[in-house]
Amino acid sequence: KRASREFHPEDSVFDIEGVKVGGGNKVIIAGPCSVDTVENVVYLAKVAKENGAHMLRGGAYKPRTSPYSFQGHGEEGLKMLLEAKKETGLPIVTELMSIEDIDVVYKYADVIQIGARNMQNFPLLKAIGKLDKPVILKNGIASTVKEHLMSAEYIMSEGNEQVILCLRGTRTYEPSVRNTLDVTLVPIMQKMTHLPIIIDPSHAAGKREFVSALAYAGMAVGADGLIVEMHNCPKEALSDGDQALLPRDFEYLMKKLKELKPWN
Numbered sequence: 001k002r003a004s005r006e007f008h009p010e011d012s013v014f015d016i017e018g019v020k021v022g023g024g025n026k027v028i029i030a031g032p033c034s035v036d037t038v039e040n041v042v043y044l045a046k047v048a049k050e051n052g053a054h055m056l057r058g059g060a061y062k063p064r065t066s067p068y069s070f071q072g073h074g075e076e077g078l079k080m081l082l083e084a085k086k087e088t089g090l091p092i093v094t095e096l097m098s099i100e101d102i103d104v105v106y107k108y109a110d111v112i113q114i115g116a117r118n119m120q121n122f123p124l125l126k127a128i129g130k131l132d133k134p135v136i137l138k139n140g141i142a143s144t145v146k147e148h149l150m151s152a153e154y155i156m157s158e159g160n161e162q163v164i165l166c167l168r169g170t171r172t173y174e175p176s177v178r179n180t181l182d183v184t185l186v187p188i189m190q191k192m193t194h195l196p197i198i199i200d201p202s203h204a205a206g207k208r209e210f211v212s213a214l215a216y217a218g219m220a221v222g223a224d225g226l227i228v229e230m231h232n233c234p235k236e237a238l239s240d241g242d243q244a245l246l247p248r249d250f251e252y253l254m255k256k257l258k259e260l261k262p263w264n
């Protein structure tokens with residue numbers, strides 16, 4: 001199979017707007033959960049950049065549990081991300097939820113994020129498989145490693161081999177965290193696949209105070225990078241404020257990560 005080490009023994013390395021992902025390169029992606037205002041997004045992009053992040057994240061199409069919650073600014077939000085990219089040069093990572101938004105998201109995104117809720121949306125996976133654009137594929141709400149890898153196959157079998165796997169935890173019987181992220185899966189999956197594996201400590205921890213420790217753990221076991229949520233005013237964030245790192249937390253995390261000697 002295309003994602004497996006048997007098929008492709010060397011690590012895949014992707015060049016995304018000059019940022020190398022995979023093969024021992026460590027990619028740091030930071031930014032708000034939802035894009036809210038252009039001022040906040042540009043500010044957060046600058047904080048990300050100044051502290052050594054390589055890409056900017058931000059959602060303009062949000063998969064919310066409640067239909068009454070903020071659903072994202074849509075193309076207006078994508079324009080705010082583009083403004084932040086112009087200011088900082090950071091490539092844009094943003095979620096695509098539906099086939100109907102492919103054209104507009106394609107236009108602004110440098111990396112298309114497929115969220116946990118869409119990990120097994122097979123028509124969507126096939127559709128992005130036809131694009132020439134890197135993809136971050138998150139694991140599903142309660143998916144297994146094999147299911148996650150099979151979803152990567154759906155994208156790759158259509159021709160798009162630029163898939164980055166993201167571990168964001170799964171739902172378990174443990175209620176003290178939002179999702180349980182087993183960092184053992186990083187080396188386990190690295191044996192199975194040549195694709196880069198990054199972790200998302202934010203949606204796993206669910207609370208700001210535990211995000212950095214989990215990020216550190218994931219990088220220590222050899223993850224190829226992380227995608228982390230950050231906000232300058234989490235109380236006013238339109239989604240996931242409780243798990244957003246403050247700029248100073250992000251600065252501290254980046255300092256700690258520089259001291260880290262990864263396992264592999």
Ligand code: PEP
Nearest residue numbers: 033115116117138168203
């Ligand atoms: C997100 O990245 O904000 C998000 C919705 O993540 P997930 O799909 O992992 O829940």
Ligand code: MN
Nearest residue numbers: 033229239240
């Ligand atoms: Mn979020």
